[in-house]
Amino acid sequence: MDASTIESLLSGFYGLSWQGGVMIAVGILLIYLAIAKEYEPLLLLPIGSGCILANLPISMLVGTSEEPGMLQLFYDIGVGNELFPLLIFIGIGAMTDFGPLLENPKMVLLGAAGQFGIFLTLILALVLGFTRPEAASIGIIGAIDGPTSIYVSAQLAPHLLGPITVAAYSYMSLVPIIMPPIMRLLTTKKERSIRMPYSSREISQRTRIIFPILVTIIVGILVPFALPLIGTLMLGNLLRESKVVERLTGAAQNELNNVVTLFLGLAIGSTMVGENFIKAQTLFILVLGLGAFVLDTAAGVLFGKLMNLFSGGKFNPLIGAAGISAFPMAARVVQKEVSREDNGNFVLMHAMGANAAGQVASAMAGGVLLALMASA
Amino acid sequence: MADLGWGLQMMLLGMGAVFLMLIALMIVLMLLGRTSKAPTATAVEAAPGEATLTAGDAVEAAEVEADPNAWMTIADASGLTPEQIAAVSVAVALHADVRRKQAAPAHRVHAPGSRLWASRWVAMGRSSQMHNTQRR
Known part of the structure; x- marks a missing residue:
């Protein structure tokens, strides 16, 4: 037995680094948050696991450029070419009921207001010294939509994919904690107590089927860059509303979504390698991501106040905060805040309409951002 | 400074x-909403005048006439009546x-969450534990 044999046997010890150790701790923290706190466990658990697997010395699962390991293969086949976020969008579309939005189309405007955070965060990122593509990628955290964030940042700044994804999903799980203080700060008790009558309108199946087809065609013509996101979202919704492909709908909602979520999480986790991740830049991204969520909520509430003004005091401004993509969590948070002031006040269906609009709007905003960056 | 200007331009x-x-989408959705009408309401109105009514239809039509709220339908795409x-x-x-x-085992035949869900033996044991009259 010569020295090289012993060296080979102990290569794991020789390959240890402090950065790897820190990232393993980060991975354990993500797994803890997923299991103990149930913060987006479907994503954070695979991301945490991927992070640990990628940071162990000489990780065979990452491999080398000549012989890529499993994690690298997942990244190449699904994240590098933006396939996985689109597949997840099919599943999201198959799970989403756009009925509340179709009942009250005016709520679409609140979905647009919820995207202000993207561009305000972009400006803040520029101020902090990030390049234009990096700033746009960080700004997209404000879409509050995981797949959109991954899709856009994989194109504009792939080297920031890890921190951006972790920020997007971590803060998304913290929506019930982040949003309420801002909502309370920007509204009065009287405004929060405004009751809004709700009259249920039956949406015919024909309308439900026409909706995804029409949205796909309109967006495809107006912003071709948004077509991959909106097209897949609406494809999933068409499967659901057609009611003739139950098996495909079920597969999109369950098998496809679950498998892709697992692969996506592991692939994202594997990008969080210590040498690239432990930087001041990562800390800035996490702070800016939080800022994006705060700005989105504030912009939504302020736009809600504007709608309240135009409606002669009949619109509850808190509903504006639901115009983001965190579906249906944002709508639930709004209802909870409204109930806090007046237990008998129900605005959930209005908030669900704004929330569904936020989903469409975030995908559109992602496409618009890509279109603007392509011409920049 | 140039970057800041570019950022503001991007935002606008x-x-x-x-x-x-x-x-544009909102306008399209509003137009879509106007063109789509609830099919169930027209179907109920047309029923009494139809020449080819089945016995079931006739009974339903009679119920519609008797009940002023019969036009109300549950939002269900399958087309089932509220009774069905x-x-x-x-x-x-x-x-x-x-x-x-x-x-379920014999002692767990009631729905979880109901008071009857717990085993009677467990309930008795718990009760005797709470009301322990034995002197120490």
């Missing part, structure tokens, strides 16, 4: 584009209860 263009697209939906719901609940009783 970006938000402008998002708002314009969504306003109620009957299916009761059947499903009964079936679930039977399955639960078949699957």
Whole structure:
């Protein structure tokens, strides 16, 4: 037995680094948050696991450029070419009921207001010294939509994919904690107590089927860059509303979504390698991501106040905060805040309409951002 | 400074584009909402005049005339009447209860969450523990 044999046997010890150790701790923290706190466990658990697997010395699962390991293969086949976020969008579309939005189309405007955070965060990122593509990628955290964030940042700044994804999903799980203080700060008790009558309108199946087809065609013509996101979202919704492909709908909602979520999480986790991740830049991204969520909520509430003004005091401004993509969590948070002031006040269906609009709007905003960056 | 100007320009263009697209979508959705009418209401109105009524239709039409609220429909795409939906719901609940009783051990035949769910033996034990009269 010569020295090289012993060296080979102990290569794991020789390959240890402090950065790897820190990232393993980060991975354990993500797994803890997923299991103990149930913060987006479907994503954070695979991301945490991927992070640990990628940071162990000489990780065979990452491999080398000549012989890529499993994690690298997942990244190449699904994240590098933006396939996985689109597949997840099919599943999201198959799970989403756009009925509340179709009942009250005016709520679409609140979905647009919820995207202000993207561009305000972009400006803040520029101020902090990030390049234009990096700033746009960080700004997209404000879409509050995981797949959109991954899709856009994989194109504009792939080297920031890890921190951006972790920020997007971590803060998304913290929506019930982040949003309420801002909502309370920007509204009065009287405004929060405004009751809004709700009259249920039956949406015919024909309308439900026409909706995804029409949205796909309109967006495809107006912003071709948004077509991959909106097209897949609406494809999933068409499967659901057609009611003739139950098996495909079920597969999109369950098998496809679950498998892709697992692969996506592991692939994202594997990008969080210590040498690239432990930087001041990562800390800035996490702070800016939080800022994006705060700005989105504030912009939504302020736009809600504007709608309240135009409606002669009949619109509850808190509903504006639901115009983001965190579906249906944002709508639930709004209802909870409204109930806090007046237990008998129900605005959930209005908030669900704004929330569904936020989903469409975030995908559109992602496409618009890509279109603007392509011409920049 | 140039970057800041570019960022502001991006915000104006970006938000402008998002708002314009969504306003267009809102108008389309409003038009779509106007063109679609509730099919059930017209069907009920047409029923008495139809020449080829079945016996079931006739009974339903009679019920419609008798009940002023009969035009109300439950938002269900399958086209089932509220009575049929109620009957299916009761059947499903009964079936679930039977399955639960078949699957659960003898002392857990009641729905979880109900007071009857707990075993009587456990309840008695707990009660005697809480009301322990034995002197120490």
